[in-house]
Amino acid sequence: MNAVIHCPPLQRTATVDRVLGEFGPGGGPVVVVIAGVHGNEPAGIYAVLDLLRDLAAAQPTFRGKLIGLAGNLAALRKNVRYIHCDLNRMWRSEILAEAYGNGSGPLPRNCVELAEVRELYDQIKSIMQHEAGPFYFVDLHTTSSVSPPFIPFDDTLTNRAFVEQFPLPGILGIEEFLPGTLLSYITRYNVVAIGYEAGQHHEPRSIEFHHAMLALCLEKAGCVSREHYPVLARHEETLRQGANGLEGFYEVRFRYAIEEGEGFRMLPGFSSFQPVAYKQKLAENNRGAIVAQESGRIFMPLYQAQGNDGYFLIRRVARFWLNLSKILRRWRFERVLAWLPGVRLLPDEQNTLEIDTRIARFLATEIFHLLGYRRQTTQGTTIRFTRREP
Ligand SMILES: [Zn+2]
Incomplete structure (x- = not known):
């Protein structure tokens, strides 16, 4: 069912479906943009529509495909962050099982977002089944405070290499504080999956910053080139101005x-x-x-x-730590770490390190971040870290 998304402060209205639109012949890199996972953040929706319109007019040589998806349609209709449950905290196996009607999960049956999560995930799975890839997922957001544009992402080396190409600051490690995000869930498929915060919710520049970033994503993913789509140079300049000297x-x-x-x-x-x-x-x-x-x-x-x-x-x-972590991860240095007393790699799941903090009290969380692990659970004196890289 489609939704009318009306935003008076941005002076924009659009009628959209779950699939906002597509461009390109397929058979190559696929950029999947998800906009409006939070219903009070419609700037991303308008930007995807603007970009699709631009591409249709310019008709640049294009490899692969761009696909735009709408997030929380029910919340977008009402211009609220969510109706019953934050759609960006629901990407956990027990909630997905509930959304697909397999057993009772933690959410009430009438939770509107259970249908949203199911419909969105159906689209994502269908894209990954039918397209060749490689896949690049971008999840668009805006903030309630004033902010320059930035890129939050799960710190895998694949994501990092992609983010490094943008003239914008990247944010590592937010997923450790926010369980159940769409991006953390998608990262498990060994694809590029990044977030993007374009600025304040109702700032017209936020639409422009979304648009510019998405156009550059198409370039970095190898869908278009500057030769065939010269407007990319202007988009890069827009982002550079927006970042206002922030980088790294x-x-x-x-x-x-x-x-x-x-x-x-x-x-x-x-x-x-x-x-x-x-x-x-x-x-x-x-x-x-x-x-x-x-x-x-x-x-x-x-x-x-x-x-x-x-x-x-x-x-x-600091750049030094970024480089060091790249080397340590390639070596799978955690196997060495697991020789230390109080540290063990769980035999059944090679991606989980268990730390007994009574014994290995000298090991700081930062070391595990460096190795590409994130803190997952803390039970008494035991902390479990899981590997971000699938
Ligand atoms: Zn958001």
Whole structure:
């Protein structure tokens, strides 16, 4: 069933279906863009439609295919983040099983998003069955705060090599704080899967930044070249201006999780990437001031009612560590690490390291990040890390 997506602040209206549109003959690289996973973020939908229209008019030589998909259609219709459940936290096996009617999961039967997750996943599976690939998935978002465009992604070497080509900052490690994202789920298929945050929800520039990024994705994936699609140079310049000097990779170090009923309010005026000092006052709740847990840069401060990520703190990752981690991952250095007391590679799942923190207390989370592992579960003194690279 189609949806009318009307956004007065952006002065745009569009009538869309789950498949927003396609371009290209197929039989090569496939760029799959998912827009509006959060229903109050329609800028991505308009940008996909703009790009499809541009391509149809310019008719550049094109290898492979571009496919645009709509995320939470029910929420997009109402211009809300979600109706019953955040569609970007539902990509877990027990919820997918529930969505497909296999057993009872944690969500109530009437949860509107169970149908959304099923329809979207059906499309994704069908694309991967019918197209040759390689596949590039891009999940489009906008933020409630002012922000330059940036690329959050699960830190696999495949993703990293793709992200490095854009004149934009990349964000590592957010998935450790946000379980059940669409991208983390898709990353398991050994494809490129990246997020993209284009700016503030209702800022017209956000549509432009989405459009520019998607056009460059087509170039980096090998679908189009500058020779046949000269507008790419202008799109690159648009992104460069948007990034405003920010580049390289940043790691998420802290997430402020909002508790039910705590009355969280961000202090006004913070924008993503703004430097903050240790103990600087950032927000308030019913108990008083909330101050920065460490120095760094504030990231995605929350200026809307829905959502429970108050803010994040990030820090730049030095090129040295990025290079070192590339080498260590190629060596599968965790096999050496597993010789240490208190560390073991689980025999049944070669992708999981189990750490007994009473014994291996000297090992910091950063070491596992370096090796391409993310913290999965903590039970008592045992922490499990799983490998991001499938
Ligand atoms: Zn979003």
